[in-house]
Ligand SMILES: Nc1ncnc2c1ncn2[C@@H]1O[C@H](COP(=O)(O)OP(=O)(O)OP(=O)(O)O)[C@@H](O)[C@H]1O
């Protein structure tokens with residue numbers, strides 16, 4: 072097909088020249104007839120249209136050209152002989168593209184489309200007098216049959232752009248941003264500074280109940296594919312997750328796993344560095360789509376409950392929904408009066424009208440004390456999914472054993488399972504004990520070390536319970552003795 076096309080092109084270029092000559096020799100009416108006949112012939116013999124996409128348009132890099140380049144890089148493997156490989160600054164992997172002079176045939180809905188890559192060089196006339204420089208002009212051409220013009224301009228080019236964007240997004244290096252500007256080694260201007268995000272956590276390495284994990288993954292997939300759904304129901308395309316649980320249970324690790332799963336950037340929002348509500352709004356406006364905004368340890372970041380508590384005292388009969396929304400006048404006076412960050416400012420940040428200034432965003436709060444948080448902050452709709460990160464149970468232990476020791480079963484697993492049912496230990500502690508100190512005797516050595524750790528933890532937990540029980544004891548003399556004994560025993564085991 073391609074050879075025939077090229078041949079036809081050169082023949083018709085010759086015929087165009089003949090037509091030009093005829094125009095000068097014959098009367099105008101006769102020429103018009105010839106021309107109309109010519110068009111019919113042309114459509115019959117050469118029914119093709121060509122679209123050219125230049126690398127630069129109005130002296131600016133043409134984004135369409137860049138996306139086509141990315142798209143054709145994935146199509147070129149079968150047809151083209153000469154390819155180029157380049158490493159871009161913010162890309163995770165090498166980008167392959169068509170070399171100049173190459174061509175690729177793409178197929179869309181059964182229609183064949185021909186792409187060509189060209190490069191022209193010509194002298195730069197603006198540099199008169201000096202040794203002349205050469206200017207390079209690159210472009211792609213897309214050639215297809217005229218009868219598919221609507222499909223190509225309506226659907227195919229849109230498809231190329233979307234695919235190009237998706238490939239570009241998959242290859243981009245993730246970044247983590249911070250508003251804590253005290254750290255000089257972060258890059259960038261404006262309110263956020265960034266560095267590359269290279270955390271290795273994934274859902275495969277995250278130790279937790281497999282059912283819960285699957286539920287979270289499904290939720291994330293539904294969210295990332297939910298563009299049409301969100302616009303259909305009229306909701307801003309964002310989702311809130313509250314991660315709560317004791318220290319070392321994997322809340323921060325989960326955030327890294329989510330970011331890696333979706334390939335999103337992270338905005339680590341340090342509330343103590345935010346001056347006031349308008350500062351928070353500005354920060355929000357500087358975040359991009361496809362990102363995760365994280366507020367870690369929300370319970371101890373800042374005292375956000377004061378104002379609301381006062382308000383709650385005033386109101387006795389309102390519903391929760393009414394409690395959430397302060398009247399705008401009251402809000403304004405609150406902000407002006409204090410000139411600082413308030414709970415209503417944070418609520419507006421999460422789901423006020425400004426929160427829709429970017430799309431496809433996830434907001435995550437983490438806390439060790441979920442009961443300390445203002446209910447308005449974490450109500451469903453704001454924090455859509457509440458995820459408890461709990462102490463390590465047997466299923467989670469198996470994931471850690473696989474990650475750290477590369478084993479899926481072992482005779483000592485039974486003992487470990489029994490102990491895990493009796494004690495509360497964080498995955499962080501289990502992981503620490505599974506880390507081999509040297510290569511000898513693995514994995515036996517590590518598992519035995521873990522069992523010892525569990526036994527110690529069990530005794531400490533029993534002693535702690537006994538200590539607490541003293542409070543309820545009527546016999547003061549006995550309880551004081553018990554506390555002393557517990558304290559001594561605890562010291563032996565810690
Ligand atoms: N569920 C888990 N799966 C895999 N590794 C975990 C898990 N929980 C903890 N770890 C390990 O323990 C370390 C600490 O975990 P992490 O920082 O995620 O805990 P956290 O819940 O955020 O704790 P904190 O409440 O103190 O912030 C991690 O580096 C990771 O190696």
Ligand SMILES: [Mg+2]
Pocket residue numbers: 322323324367437
């Ligand atoms: Mg953490």
